[in-house]
Amino acid sequence: MSDDFTFHYGPQLVSGIGASANLAPLLPDGPVLFVTDANLRALGLTDAALSGFAGRELAVFDEVQEDPSEASALGAVELGRSIGAKAVIGFGGGSPMDVAKAAAYLLGSGEPIEDIYGVGAATGEGLPLVLVPTTAGTGSEATPISILTVGETSKKGIVAPALYADWAVLDAGLTTGLPRHVTAATGVDAMVHAIEAFTTKRLKNPVSDALAKEALRLLSANIRAACDTPNDLAVRDAMLRGSYLAGVAFANAPCAGVHALAYPLGGHFHVPHGLSNALMLPHVLAHNMPVAREMYAELAVEIAPDLASLGTQARAQCFVEALVSIAADIGLSPKLADVGIEAGHLDLLADEAMKQERLLVNNPVPITREDARRMYEAAL
Template sequence: MYDFQFQTVSRIISGLGSIQELTTVLTEQSSKKVLLVTDNGMLQQQLHHPILEILEHLSLAHVIYADVIADPPEHVVNSAVEFAKQEKIDTVIGFGGGSSLDVAKLIAILAHPNQSQKLAELYGINNAKSPRLPLILIPTTAGTGSEVTPISIVTTGETTKMGIVSPVLYADVAILDATFTQNLPAHITAATGIDAMVHAIEAYTSKIKKNLYADMLAKQALRLLNQNLKLVLEDGSNLQARQNMLNGSMFAGQAFANAPVGAVHALAYPLGGHFHISHGHSNALVLTEVLKFNAPNAKHLYAELMTWIDPYSKGCTDGLCDLFIDHMQNHLDRSGLTLKLNALNVPKTALSTLAQDAMLQTRLLQNNPRDLNLNDAEQIYHAIYA
């Protein structure tokens, strides 16, 4: 446990109004033509205007790719890359939720003029290679932590997702400014906040690469997220709480980038792939049952997390573990999210298919503190059905 390697983004700029630092960043990078990668929702809300103002102030040529969709499929990535190549851009800014940031990372690699790799060659671990274009990531949700992870998730078929994991995907700069998150609807705030908490929990219980550095970040992330999720759900305009959520999400992202996630994510992916349930919501659906399943192997870790987020909590290891699971369930109950599959129009006949697809997520399942088989996965889906 004491021998480890740790990597992260080399420069993080965090704070209310920190988007203004983009001027310095772009000047230092000697950018000539910038691609802003986002989605149509960001354009409709005009959230990208502060970035455009900076680009115009610097007299920087720029173009926008705004066709990113949730759980981006391969054709979206490929069309974005072709657009970037045609425009001969030299800097990529990802702006939005996790999907926009994930696509921006891949554009930065695949649109580099000296890059010979194709998207299909990148899937898996350490297959994506240099060179890549300068990359700046600016999240507008406090959840995925994608701005500090070396991971992009792509929908590869009608229902399947695959990950691309490589240090080349680490951005040059991440800018965290909560002014971009203050108008997030409550259901998105809740789902992305739960997603970030799952990242922290699963990093702390990661079986293979758990380490002291990631543990430190996971605990601090969970404390910030635990303290502030309720606050932002009660008052979305609470900018300090929003900034704390962004920082918590970022810390959790750094943690799970180095101590990878497990069964919660493995069981969540098929829900998004088959039924287009958002990633954070999918995590929320399976979280409690996976915690219960993992408890025989991870109860001491859950107990440690309970005493970290609430130093006044008392009890034996079993009791503190149960308290932690109840505590997370309370977050889910307050989230306003639908927590049963039948209420989301998932047919019961699909549960076995969901379980089979979850078992394909071997990259994730190997990190889970307790081995999970097909029957276990199906039982978890049944437990959250109605």
């Protein structure tokens, strides 16, 4: 870790039960583009937020799907332009928030979307943006990253400080109605963010380390209860806070191999992102162990303080085992075969993983195509 670093804390933050009903004061006057998905709208989760804009012009774009497409972002931009939007709200899981980030930037800058993919290509200024997560998982409300599916299966990232929201609003009351499997998968996604931020090869720093540790402590202590007693608001609040802190951490100290190997599972087989991470996590941790052992040992104490008396090797191994146990306890499938992936798919997955250069460059141990194929095979 270098002694020199820069750190961006991201959006300003509002946290509290019911906070999502009072979004209008966070935005300038003028028409507002509200980006969400049809399911959240049908469930009534958007009602309180929308009612707070009575008397103001507001257009709702709810055509966001899982693994959101470039087309959905462009559709949101088109709707925003039609009302002369002066601000954007992203309300939902990672998909609506990613679409909202891209749309807010494109509406403000006027650039074509093909010019802003990659790291640091978006250098203009977007519209004011408020993000409201409805899952404790992606941390998208805290990051300057938008991941879109281009074409049928290719995922591309827009990564630039201009995509940071002005405000993130954490309202744990929005998360109580999530199905157990969504709570489980998104919670593991957040834990992976914390782990990868702490162990990343590039841009690791003391501030992101502190946030990643606290995030992992909150998430690991509460994820089982969030699945078992979903209406416990104190538990839900702790999960949402942990997810946000992990988001701030990995926005500064970027994700790596677990995400690189997870993305092809979503792009080609539509495996939910959090579950994709859970499936690949133990195998990438094992691959990284020679270099990351001491870091895993340090993180182990955040999950289980009673491990502190053990040696580095034992603590690091217990860390991996504890994560596997958490995934099992909350009901996540442990094998790729459980989500319809077969041996005949391994070459495709390995080829696709190698395209995730933005993530692979951050992994503590290099991952070759042969390494990726071996890890997918181990996950079968």
